[in-house]
Amino acid sequence: MTLPVYTWWGEVPTHLATRTRLAELDLPRQPAGPARATIDTRNALGKKATFDLYDVRESIPTQASAAQLAAAAARRTKPRTCQDCGAHPDTPCTQSADGRALCDTCAHIDRLRARQQEAAADSRQAAASAVGLLDDEHLVVLAVDYTPGEPTAAGTPRPPAAARITVLDRDGATLHDRTLRLTGPRTPGAPAHAIDPAPALADLTNLLAERTVVLWTPGDLDPLHDALRRLKLTTALLPEGRVNSLRPAATQWRADLDPRTGEPRRPTPPGTADRLLLLLRRVAAGG
Structure with missing residues (x-):
């Protein structure tokens, strides 16, 4: 049977632990069954390692x-009580950057707060x-909306x-x-009003030649180029x-972090040129 493989500790279920983690419990335990999963991560020296x-x-x-166990507890130098919430976790507390002993939950919140300040x-x-x-008078925003092609007979x-x-120009006028x-x-599949691309692209290229162009992401144009x-x-x-x-700037401006990882969430695309311009103005306003 193939064992599940995890790549970061945040996705490991709470009922799974390494042999070392079991031994670190307040009332230590040891494995009595086979490994049920593995995690590919780094060891204490920062080197890649796999743990059962x-x-x-x-x-x-x-x-x-x-x-x-009572004697061992009396000899402990590292506190087992969280200095933020007062919890007495089964596992050892984590030391924060300012030296506080924190349970896993408070340590995670502490990291999120630091990440929020960076964000x-x-x-x-x-x-x-x-x-x-x-402020650039040559600014334009560009958006592309595709009409899906009709599927083949096989779907x-x-x-x-x-x-x-x-x-659109920076004032919202359609260019x-x-x-x-x-x-x-x-x-089949193209709208009746769709036109020959060659002359339209020539006009568009001339229009954009001296402009500063904002679009959601350059990948929006990949189907067009193909x-x-x-x-x-x-x-x-x-x-x-x-x-x-605009997507990287919108991601930064929203500063909306995934509570599990602390990484920025990817924002939803605006979808149209006028919404793209609206979002750019909101980012510039900062609020």
């Missing part, structure tokens, strides 16, 4: 007597960057049949709003060195 995890419910007491500084930096973008998805490309056909004229290659149309659509992705 045992089911605490299958463990048995060590041979230490109550008198021996707040990142949020202010993102706001300052957004202000700089909006296999096809590439997008069309792409609506919208470009470009056209739907381009991304398939041959005989291929379609243009199939149509044997090559164009440097975006001006080199003047393209900005």
Whole structure:
């Protein structure tokens, strides 16, 4: 039977523990069954290592007597009482950066608070960057909305049949709003108003040539570029060195951390050009 493999301690169920962790319990225990999982992590020296995890419910007491455990507890130098919440955890407390002994929960909260302070500084930096973008009189925002291609008879998805490309200036005025056909004229799926991409792309390239472009992420254009290659149309659509992705700045500005890992949550895409501009303004406002 293949054992589950974990890659970080936060995903390990509470009923699984290493042999060392079992021995560190206030009333120590030892494995009485086989390893039920493993974790690939790093050891105390920072080197990659794999540890076996045992089911605490299958463990048995060590041979230490109550008198021996009481004597060992009297010799302890590390506190077993959390200095934040007063808990008496089964496992040893963790020492915080300022020297407090904390239970696992309080230690996690302490790390999250520190990460929140870092995130707040990142949020202010993102706001300052957004202000700089909006101060640029050449700024435009660009968004692409794809029309899915009709699936094959076997149900296999096809590439997008069309792409609506919208470009707004920093005041919200529409500079470009056209739907381009991304398939041959005989291929179904594109809207009736979709146009030949070649002349529209030429106009768009000229429009963007001297602009500072903001889009959600450059990956938004990947299906468009793939379609243009199939149509044997090559164009440097975006001006080199003047393209900005809003997603990293929005991630920083929101400063919304995953409570499990402390890592930033990925924000939801705006979806349209006017919403993209709205979000950029909110980031710049900082509130």
